[in-house]
Structures are given as structure tokens and as C-alpha cells.
Amino acid sequence: MSKVSMRGQEMPESPISKLVPLAAAAKERGTKVYHLNIGQPDLPTPQVGLDALKNIDRTLLEYSTPEGYLSYRKKLAGYYKKYDINVEPDDIVITCGGSEAVQIAFMACLDPGDEIILTEPLYANYLGFAIPAGIKVRTITTKIEDGFALPAVEKFEELINEKTKAILICNPNNPTGSLYTPEEMDQIRDMVKKHDLLLFSDEVYREFVYTENPYISAGSLEGIEQNVVILDSVSKRYSECGVRIGALVTRNKEIRDTAIKFCQARVSPPLVGQIVAEASVDTPDEYFREVYDEYVERRNCLISGLNDIPGVFSPTPMGAFYTVAKLPVDDADKFCSWCLSSFSYEGQTVMMAPASGFYITPGAGRNQVRIAYVLKKEDMERAIIVLRKALEAYPGRVEE
Structure with missing residues (x-):
């Protein structure tokens, strides 16, 4: 008798979490991993929020x-x-x-x-x-x-x-x-x-x-x-x-x-x-202006860099801090795993989210990845170079 519910069997695995062990192993080998896989903002929390946390006197x-x-x-x-x-x-x-x-x-x-x-x-x-x-x-x-x-x-x-x-x-x-x-x-x-x-x-x-x-x-x-x-x-x-x-x-x-x-x-x-x-809620407008400017700069850096890589295409996102990019690969799930398990360039690699995990239609998004531009511009530029090198070296590259 199964000890797991039907709901549990139907629950999808996170398109990000399944790569976490591979990223951890890469880091154990001394490889630097550029995390483009998750929407975790790296910009500081507003000071008014941090002050409220520090000054709880209950x-x-x-x-x-x-x-x-x-x-x-x-x-x-x-x-x-x-x-x-x-x-x-x-x-x-x-x-x-x-x-x-x-x-x-x-x-x-x-x-x-x-x-x-x-x-x-x-x-x-x-x-x-x-x-x-x-x-x-x-x-x-x-x-x-x-x-x-x-x-x-x-x-x-x-x-x-x-x-x-x-x-x-x-x-x-x-x-x-x-x-x-x-x-x-x-x-x-x-x-x-x-x-x-x-x-x-x-x-x-x-x-x-x-x-x-x-x-x-x-x-x-x-x-x-x-x-x-x-x-x-x-x-x-x-x-x-x-x-x-x-x-x-x-x-x-x-x-x-x-x-x-x-x-x-x-x-x-x-x-x-x-x-x-x-x-x-009382965060000053200046905070949002600085955050906005930072994300615009990162977005422009990422989209320009991606579309300069042969075979890669990404539309320009109009909001949030993600983009979905089409890659010249046979299978983005395999490619993302390969980047973490078998590839490094000058001791560095990239972690992205295979887009297939964001589709329900079988086979959809097979050559796409979601990229979160939550790294500072200097790291983003480096990550794009590493991604370019990975695509050049990937055995499953597909030439259009």
C-alpha cells in the first residue's frame, strides 16, 4: 500500500529546488555559482523596516x-x-x-x-x-x-x-x-x-x-x-x-x-x-527610485548581453525582475544541470531555472530558461560571459 497521498504524488517539484543539490556540490568543488535562478532580491530592506525590527520593545x-x-x-x-x-x-x-x-x-x-x-x-x-x-x-x-x-x-x-x-x-x-x-x-x-x-x-x-x-x-x-x-x-x-x-x-x-x-x-x-x-509602508520615495534605477540598469545589461550571444533570444521585460530566454540547446533542463555538474569557466558557472517547470503543456519551454536579474551589474556581466562560454561548450547545443 502506498504511504503517500495521490495529492502528494501529483504535486509538482519546484523547477528550482531540484537543482539545489547540484549547486551545493559545485560550491563544494570550489566553483563560484552565479545565482540567476530565484527571485530573491539582494537590495537592502528599507531602514524603517530594519529599525522597527531592532527596536521591538514588547x-x-x-x-x-x-x-x-x-x-x-x-x-x-x-x-x-x-x-x-x-x-x-x-x-x-x-x-x-x-x-x-x-x-x-x-x-x-x-x-x-x-x-x-x-x-x-x-x-x-x-x-x-x-x-x-x-x-x-x-x-x-x-x-x-x-x-x-x-x-x-x-x-x-x-x-x-x-x-x-x-x-x-x-x-x-x-x-x-x-x-x-x-x-x-x-x-x-x-x-x-x-x-x-x-x-x-x-x-x-x-x-x-x-x-x-x-x-x-x-x-x-x-x-x-x-x-x-x-x-x-x-x-x-x-x-x-x-x-x-x-x-x-x-x-x-x-x-x-x-x-x-x-x-x-x-x-x-x-x-x-x-x-x-x-x-x-513609510519607506521614503527615494528608496524606490534607487531600487527602480538599479533594476533598470540590470535589466538592460542582461537583455543586451543575452541577445548578443549567438542563438539566444530574450524579449525585453516590462516589469518584475525576470526574463525568459530561448537558448540554442536540445533540453534546457539538461543544460542547467550540466552547467552545475560538468562545467565551469575560470572556476565559475551559472544557475538558472529551466522554463519547462513554468509550463503545464508537456514539452513546452524545453529550450527556455527563466533568469532573475537580482545580481549587481558587475556580477551580471560576468554571469553572461560564463553563460556564453557554457553554450559554446555544451554537447547538446543546437544550431539554427
Whole structure:
């Protein structure tokens, strides 16, 4: 008899974690590994957040309310208004990171057997949250040649049936770095309204937009206010991945009240994390200007360097801090493993995330990788040189 559940057998392995042992072994051999594989910002956490952490003077670290401290939710409501997201503190539920926000949204809104539509490549953990909830994920594949733009509405219409309950978007997008235009957001709004669907909108990267096109939050779309659930996190905008604070935001009271019941089951979001996150709402604008300028410089360095390598193509990402690149290789999974297990150039190698792990369609993304530009420019330039040398030496290189 199997000792493992069917859910456990269906759970996908992280496209990043499976390479971690190989990276550790490379380091043991004395090889320097340039980590382009994970969205862990290396820029400093805002000083106001660090000061709040250092100056905690409580004598008791107690539970907060299941939905999070009111003082923090009040400050968050003010923050959201800057992005034309007009919500009240009671519309906000604090979660244990953005991951729990996704998980609770699925559990509160969808039943086993319900279907949700996403574009792929997609954030791999969405599938990891859908499987335990018994939700069927249906995908529309976007194309690297088109910069992973939103597919035509007709592509969505082909998938919508009586079991379809929601659409999930990530804007700006992880893993592609694409950003939906105002026209594309209007298309999504009209489709949601026409079919009375839920719209889950992962907006973790809203601070990282590198285009003159305005960033449009799903929370600002008129006519579907009761259909929208925003999923958020402080991990990226404040470089606070470790405090594990996210938020579920909705003006739909029934969804909010149901979400809180799931929050009651896990008792409380992290106390210390809420203290740091609440203080971080007061981060000065100068911090974001410096962070923005740094990521733009890194992005430009990476995209220019990638597209200068023979056989490599990457569209220019308009947001977040990722890009998906097409490589001249037979299999990106094998190539990424080979870089860590069998290759080094002047004692250095690169670690990337095979893009196949961000697709559900079998065989899709086989020659693509996701690259996170979370290294300083000097390291990024060096990593590009190492990647070029690796592609020149790789036995499975494919010449077009």
C-alpha cells in the first residue's frame, strides 16, 4: 500500500529546488555559482523596516487577530489608494506571505472540480496550490516571440465552460516580466463581466514597471469590483521575503468573511513580520527610485548581453525582475544541470531555472530558461560571459 497521498504524488517539484543539490556540490568543488535562478532580491530592506525590527520593545509576542493587525491594515489601505485601489481596512486580510494569499483565495472561492484559467508560462507554485484544493488548471500558452503578450480573447472563450470559475493573472508577470497594457486589462475586465468569473490578480511586482504604459491594477477596474481578489506580498517591494507577510484584498464581503475562517484555522499571521511590514509602508520615495534605477540598469545589461550571444533570444521585460530566454540547446533542463555538474569557466558557472517547470503543456519551454536579474551589474556581466562560454561548450547545443 502506498504511504503517500495521490495529492502528494501529483504535486509538482519546484523547477528550482531540484537543482539545489547540484549547486551545493559545485560550491563544494570550489566553483563560484552565479545565482540567476530565484527571485530573491539582494537590495537592502528599507531602514524603517530594519529599525522597527531592532527596536521591538514588547514583553510578550502575542497572537494577532486572524485577519492581521488593524493598524497595519489601515496603513495598507492608504498605500493601495496610490494605485487607484480604493479599499477599506476591512477589505484586507493579512496572510503568511503571498503564497498563503493564493492558497486561501483558492480554498475560499473554488470547489474541487472547478476550473481556473491561466496563461503559461506561469508561476509554478500556482499549480502547487491548485492540486490540494482539487482545482483543475487550464492554460493558454503565450509565445516568447510576442513578448508573452496576452492571447486573444477568443483563446480564453475556447476554454470557458460551466466548470470555469476564475481567471488568474500575474501582473507584472513572473516568470516572463511582461506587463498588461490598459487595453488588455479592459479585455480581461469585459471577459470576467460577461461570464461572471472571479479574477485573481497577483500584483506582487507592481513597484517594478519599466515602461511608459501605466500600470493598471485589477482593483481599479470598474464594473467587476465584487469579482476581484488581489493577491499581494511585501517580499519583493521591500526586499522582505523572510518576514512572510502577504495580503488578500477584496471588496467582496462574502469572500473576505470566508477567507477569515481559513485564517482562523491557522490562528495568526506572523507578529514580527507584521511589525516590520507596517513600518515599511513609510519607506521614503527615494528608496524606490534607487531600487527602480538599479533594476533598470540590470535589466538592460542582461537583455543586451543575452541577445548578443549567438542563438539566444530574450524579449525585453516590462516589469518584475525576470526574463525568459530561448537558448540554442536540445533540453534546457539538461543544460542547467550540466552547467552545475560538468562545467565551469575560470572556476565559475551559472544557475538558472529551466522554463519547462513554468509550463503545464508537456514539452513546452524545453529550450527556455527563466533568469532573475537580482545580481549587481558587475556580477551580471560576468554571469553572461560564463553563460556564453557554457553554450559554446555544451554537447547538446543546437544550431539554427
